[in-house]
Amino acid sequence: MSSSPRRRPLLVGATALGVLLAVPLPAAAEKADRDKPLQIEANRMSADDIRKVATFEGEVVLTKGTIRMTAERIVVTEGEQGFHQATATGTPVRFRQRLDSKDGKEAVWVDGEALRAEYSERTERVELFEQARVTRDRDEVRGEYILYDQRTEFFSVRAGKDTTSGRVRAIIQPKSTAERPAGEAPAKPAAAPFTPAAPATQ
Numbered sequence: 001m002s003s004s005p006r007r008r009p010l011l012v013g014a015t016a017l018g019v020l021l022a023v024p025l026p027a028a029a030e031k032a033d034r035d036k037p038l039q040i041e042a043n044r045m046s047a048d049d050i051r052k053v054a055t056f057e058g059e060v061v062l063t064k065g066t067i068r069m070t071a072e073r074i075v076v077t078e079g080e081q082g083f084h085q086a087t088a089t090g091t092p093v094r095f096r097q098r099l100d101s102k103d104g105k106e107a108v109w110v111d112g113e114a115l116r117a118e119y120s121e122r123t124e125r126v127e128l129f130e131q132a133r134v135t136r137d138r139d140e141v142r143g144e145y146i147l148y149d150q151r152t153e154f155f156s157v158r159a160g161k162d163t164t165s166g167r168v169r170a171i172i173q174p175k176s177t178a179e180r181p182a183g184e185a186p187a188k189p190a191a192a193p194f195t196p197a198a199p200a201t202q
Helices: 031-035
Strands: 008-011 039-042 044-048 053-064 067-078 084-098 109-120 125-136 139-149 154-158 169-171
Touching: 039 044, 039 067, 053 084, 067 109, 084 125, 109 139
Parallel strands: none
Antiparallel strands: 008 039, 039 053, 044 053, 053 067, 067 084, 084 109, 109 125, 125 139, 139 154, 139 169
């Protein structure tokens, strides 16, 4: 009787893939992520060493430091100069990464989801396709395509051609009083213009 495949961590670099996935990310939003090992867990895995392609299927979890991506299927390929490209599909694919803290503030997370995601080591970008959504702190953007640049924390959002409204959506929360720089106060209403009184008539 054949047994069902067991879910176990696939520690990249310790498998027959050799160095296919062993190259660390350059810089990322959380800079410590670049020194962390890439790990993938899945129910099934197949590899083509000649084409330098690895396919992971079944409750796939990709992690590297604070970076985490979950999907039903992830295909990883090795390109020029040893950089890797991961293409993930799922319903949905989910992506998460912590941003470096700035100005003494607590670090926040970037969360994204879509039906398909592409993650590139070379460009340090995550692209989300179809029913895409990204949140950062309490801000949110939605569209059929979202590009997230990890180095610059830049977002680009586009609506799809087949969407009903053909528009993107963004929710930007107001800055709280605690987040305002020291000494900064809400703007006061402008004073009414001064009008000199008319001279008294004799």
